[in-house]
Amino acid sequence: MANAAPITLEQLFRFNRGLPHQLAAIALLEQDLAVNGYAAAMRRDRAWFNTWSQDGKQVDLAAALKLIKQFEGFHLEAYPDPASGGDPWTIGVGTTRYQDGRPVKRGDKINAVEADMLLRQEVDRIAAKLRTTIPAWSEMADHQQCALISFAYNLGDGFYGAEGFETISKRLREKDWAKVPDALLLYRNPSTNVEAGLKRRREAEGSLWNHGKAPAQPEQALPYKVGPADPFSTKLSAHFTLGEFALGDPARRFVAQHQIDTAAELAAFLERVRVAFGGKLITITSGYRPAAINKAVGGASSSEHLYDAPGVGAVDFYVDGADIYKVQDWCDREWPYSLGYGAPKGFVHLGIRQGRPKVRWVY
Numbered sequence: 001m002a003n004a005a006p007i008t009l010e011q012l013f014r015f016n017r018g019l020p021h022q023l024a025a026i027a028l029l030e031q032d033l034a035v036n037g038y039a040a041a042m043r044r045d046r047a048w049f050n051t052w053s054q055d056g057k058q059v060d061l062a063a064a065l066k067l068i069k070q071f072e073g074f075h076l077e078a079y080p081d082p083a084s085g086g087d088p089w090t091i092g093v094g095t096t097r098y099q100d101g102r103p104v105k106r107g108d109k110i111n112a113v114e115a116d117m118l119l120r121q122e123v124d125r126i127a128a129k130l131r132t133t134i135p136a137w138s139e140m141a142d143h144q145q146c147a148l149i150s151f152a153y154n155l156g157d158g159f160y161g162a163e164g165f166e167t168i169s170k171r172l173r174e175k176d177w178a179k180v181p182d183a184l185l186l187y188r189n190p191s192t193n194v195e196a197g198l199k200r201r202r203e204a205e206g207s208l209w210n211h212g213k214a215p216a217q218p219e220q221a222l223p224y225k226v227g228p229a230d231p232f233s234t235k236l237s238a239h240f241t242l243g244e245f246a247l248g249d250p251a252r253r254f255v256a257q258h259q260i261d262t263a264a265e266l267a268a269f270l271e272r273v274r275v276a277f278g279g280k281l282i283t284i285t286s287g288y289r290p291a292a293i294n295k296a297v298g299g300a301s302s303s304e305h306l307y308d309a310p311g312v313g314a315v316d317f318y319v320d321g322a323d324i325y326k327v328q329d330w331c332d333r334e335w336p337y338s339l340g341y342g343a344p345k346g347f348v349h350l351g352i353r354q355g356r357p358k359v360r361w362v363y
Helices: 009-015 020-036 047-052 062-071 112-133 142-155 166-173 177-185 195-211 257-276 291-296 324-334
Strands: 075-079 090-092 282-286 313-319 338-341 348-352 359-362
Touching (some): 020 047, 020 359, 047 359, 062 112, 062 142, 062 195, 090 112, 112 142, 142 177, 166 177, 257 313, 257 348, 313 324, 324 348
Parallel strands (some): 338 359
Antiparallel strands (some): 282 313, 338 348
8 A cells, every 4th residue: 555644854854865856856845835835745646756756766867878879870861771771771879760750761861969869869768668667677776777778779678578688687587686797798699790899888888787887988079069159040950940049139149068968959859849749830938048137037046947057958938829738738748857837828848957857847
């Protein structure tokens, strides 16, 4: 039977480790307390408690992203499968399908920021799949999950329990953690021309599993990325430009590369929204707000719109001619990070904050 007893402040103090998802939950709790009072706010069915719990915690995927980039090729123009000379076509960092399900096809081109975002979205998708298929997933440390994400990116996210993956499945099922690196090493296509490269990758994944750090590998030099000084007309994705995230205001121009990288991730999701709603025009109503502008418009001192750290940022938007509540509901299902229910005010807020917790709130 689920524990229905209310949470106490003593419990919060005892278990608080200052983790990003916990800090996000405490911020939500403060709002709940101010509006609804102690008795209501401290119940376990509140939004803040979902964020505090494991359901609200997001895995730090940085190690998986880094390892995958080290071993996958990087291409800004689609290239054919070496064996077939055609399908499946690949682009970016091993991407064969876009997030809306469309296959990569001959002639497709992207920029470096879009390639990073496609990688991030695919890694997020794999992490979500493994969380539902590997029973002890939540008991693993972030770096162990990242090792398995890299493995799945290379060999498929359905490996657990599948034919040919009996050994690694057995080690994970029995929580025989010490033997996982040796099990990973079995999957290297022995006696083929790719064995040496796969052996290095499996060793790197094993090292990440054991030590939280993979040995350094030579990385490809990445092509030019969109930068803060680029014209406002420069595209972050197929339909969104730098200028749109600044509302066309030079005073709102991004000043750091990490801000652009975060905006590009948000733009990539907006592309998905656009497809989901029939290709209708999306209008951004708020993007980057430098501190002075944020203060002038009454923004919170910790607003995601400040883009004040790597991986932190937000965008408010609406879809022209679409029911804003339907747009909000779709984003609520599909966006795994911060989402503000702004539909009554005519917009949806998408955000990312440190630690990438899943957070929901009403304005």
